[in-house]
Amino acid sequence: MPDFILNTDDNVYIPAEDSYLLAENLEIKEGQSVLEIGTGSGIVAMYASRLTDRITVTDINFDACELARKNFEANNIENIEILFGNLFEPVKNRKFDVILFNTPYLPTEEGDVIDSNLNYAFDGGLDGRKVIDLFLNEVGNHLNDGGIVQMIQSSFSDNDLTLSRLDELGFIAEIKAKEHFFFEDITLINAYKI
Template sequence: MRLPGVYRAQHDTSLLRFVLRRFGRAAGRSVLDVGSGTGALGIEAFRAGAASVTSVDLSRRSVLTSWLNTRLHGIPATVRQGDLFAPVLPRRFDLVLANPPYVPAPAPLPPRHRMARCWDAGPDGRFLLDRICAGAPSVLSEDGVLLLVQSELADGQATLDRLEKAGLAPAVLARGRIPFGPVLRSRAPALRARGLLAPDQTEEELVVIEARHV
């Protein structure tokens, strides 16, 4: 189920689910789903054998949606409301999942009380990506793994560089191309003018990045 204003699980969620199933990263592990939305990734991790699931989201509606969905599926997840990793510190996790907003937007800051907060991420799409890269080491266990999905419109190489700068070893695990959805179609002219899209581009590439302690 999904309350109004909560991000609907889409292609990026599906790509991260695929990685969880293919690479077996969740089995026997403590899992943190940060920016949980509907709770779909935490549910997938539990089905893949996670020992425990903790979900965090800034939106109260998303927190309620995650809690309801995990209960409907019989999953004993812990659900917290707050900003990124703050609600769970100083605890550390074996697997951290992140599907943050990453769409380049006209405004410097994401809106707090509109649906666009689910995808708007500042002019370069990196408003939350950079914070996740910097903060992930503080919540990863010694052999913990971060799995993060984003669009290449938000510069996947910058994510790799920032994770490495934070002391992690990053790598791209999966890629997928999808047609533009309504948001990107509406913003395509402005993104083309900024050089973020090719003149005839109608698809975006999604990437799943893995990072772990060196």
């Protein structure tokens, strides 16, 4: 995969194995519209920009929006719209062909929460599903028929529950790829809207 110039910021998630698991398995066709929730540094969107020129990214962390803008400029990428806000708030009434999300999937207790915007990147609440469930509740409203959702989560945040929720919502969902680390599997779930 082509390398990019990548600036980082202490308040923004630094791309790790989960970011690249998503970036290396993108299912995007030329001309499709793409929404990435929680773009962080913008690395996944930069890979997506090689496949289509209709990309919108959102992040609840303003520092991430600024960092992504800086990274897109550093790599001469001009086809990505950056919107600040939580989940689907910035794209009300819009639909996309592909929706990407490296979810904040870590189960966190009160003592795990950090006082920084970086907290948004990993804080999944007590069961790791706080943001995942909010995302699943809305994702169908923003996906075109025949579209795909590609999301990263962890075995710590109950992959089976995500798969069954997607099934209930009318998607065909599968674990497309996974990587094992210490005590957990990081998984890429692909869900197709029929």
